[in-house]
Amino acid sequence: MPCRSSVPWTASIVRLPDMGDYAVVLAVVLAGVLLVVAGYGARRLLAPSDPTTAKQTTYESGVDPIGEGWMQGSVRYLVFAFLYVVFAVDAVYLFPWALVLRTELGPASLVEMAIFIGVLVIGLGHAWRRGLLRWW
Amino acid sequence: MDLAFALEIVLKTAAVMAAFLSLPLLVGQTEHKVMAHMQGRLGPMEAGFHGIGQLVADGIKFVQKEDITPAGADRHVFRLAPAVALVPYLVALAVIPLSASWVAADVPASLLFVLAVTSVGVIGTLMAGWGSGNKYSLIGGLRAGAQLVSYELPIVLAAASVAMAAGTLSLTGIVGAWSPWWLLWQLPGAFVFLTAAVAELQRTPFDAPIADAEIVFGPLTEYSGLRFAFFLLSEYAGIVVMSLLFAVLYLGGWGGPWSDTLGPVWTLLKGLAVAVLIIWLRVAWPRVREDQLQRFAWTVLLPLALGQLALTGAGVVIWG
Numbered sequence: 001m002p003c004r005s006s007v008p009w010t011a012s013i014v015r016l017p018d019m020g021d022y023a024v025v026l027a028v029v030l031a032g033v034l035l036v037v038a039g040y041g042a043r044r045l046l047a048p049s050d051p052t053t054a055k056q057t058t059y060e061s062g063v064d065p066i067g068e069g070w071m072q073g074s075v076r077y078l079v080f081a082f083l084y085v086v087f088a089v090d091a092v093y094l095f096p097w098a099l100v101l102r103t104e105l106g107p108a109s110l111v112e113m114a115i116f117i118g119v120l121v122i123g124l125g126h127a128w129r130r131g132l133l134r135w136w
Numbered sequence: 137m138d139l140a141f142a143l144e145i146v147l148k149t150a151a152v153m154a155a156f157l158s159l160p161l162l163v164g165q166t167e168h169k170v171m172a173h174m175q176g177r178l179g180p181m182e183a184g185f186h187g188i189g190q191l192v193a194d195g196i197k198f199v200q201k202e203d204i205t206p207a208g209a210d211r212h213v214f215r216l217a218p219a220v221a222l223v224p225y226l227v228a229l230a231v232i233p234l235s236a237s238w239v240a241a242d243v244p245a246s247l248l249f250v251l252a253v254t255s256v257g258v259i260g261t262l263m264a265g266w267g268s269g270n271k272y273s274l275i276g277g278l279r280a281g282a283q284l285v286s287y288e289l290p291i292v293l294a295a296a297s298v299a300m301a302a303g304t305l306s307l308t309g310i311v312g313a314w315s316p317w318w319l320l321w322q323l324p325g326a327f328v329f330l331t332a333a334v335a336e337l338q339r340t341p342f343d344a345p346i347a348d349a350e351i352v353f354g355p356l357t358e359y360s361g362l363r364f365a366f367f368l369l370s371e372y373a374g375i376v377v378m379s380l381l382f383a384v385l386y387l388g389g390w391g392g393p394w395s396d397t398l399g400p401v402w403t404l405l406k407g408l409a410v411a412v413l414i415i416w417l418r419v420a421w422p423r424v425r426e427d428q429l430q431r432f433a434w435t436v437l438l439p440l441a442l443g444q445l446a447l448t449g450a451g452v453v454i455w456g
Contacts, residue, residue: 024241032223069269077282099298
């Protein structure tokens, strides 16, 4: 189709004003990848590479490493992860609410949001009272 | 027209890259000198006038040093981690406005975008902790993850409060809606934001993930050469991003005398003042213990942020 091929591919971006800024974001991401590649390339040219067994040993304060690096251990932050998921979902609703607060929905939505967050706060208070917000 | 558009993208990207490669060095140099003088030392004095070229010399040194991948490491994860830690801050810098017109990418919900992108950086730290195959690294990486999980919440709530006060999610829109009263009205939120930002950057007093007295250097223990330098650069780029974000959200951004022409200068000066404050915290305070760090987020910052949210909501509905 000759008539379509005469239009450059960028023309479709120019027509959408919002997409131009996202094109810059995409270009910046690509530039970041390029920066890393260029840095590693320069390192490859400039830095020596002479691996020995002693150099490649896992560092454990100077003594020979014991067992694997991926050891079993007690994850003490598990409760915080659960609480985070609860409140992160809550945060998803906060941002749209922030934009309607000045409309006629404002006062009613404020009360609704107070009830919604109030329930979460009671949950947080309960977790606190039961001693989950400490090292355990 | 199309050539102009492509050229605009290239120039804006180059400007973001220039800021990314110069502002962190400025903050790093400021840290060298401010810390030194607060501790009664001179700091670096050899490379150039009063050591002005010290960080450039460090960079040249790092690129010439051998990068060791430990035999026990998960090689690909280990090698990719510095890039994952570094690139998000570059992308975040692209949407932070220095003035109403000095912004590389004025995306509609830039506040949400910045928050989302900056939290990707911690995945790099987690990858470093996991991929190193080192017990110290693994503990440090898990601490970093737990820290982000706990402090991300107060920072998001504080930012939501600002968005409510401004009625927009655009950073340029927020500065447009800002008034000096916010300094008082949003003060609890500002405190929460700054504290949580320092914790997300894993800076003293919240640097338990890299606590040298306990776990050597946490996730960075096994890194050397350029990969280590990338992690360092990402830390200072993080300070730049968080300082500028704080200046834009809470200090009125480019507002000031002759803001039409001097706008970007005001934003940068306010951001630099915040960066100096973050450096000052490192000099003044010791590290908090891991359990204290977690408890502080959940029992102090989170209730404070929720209180700020209620205050902002009531203020908007009552005073419009």
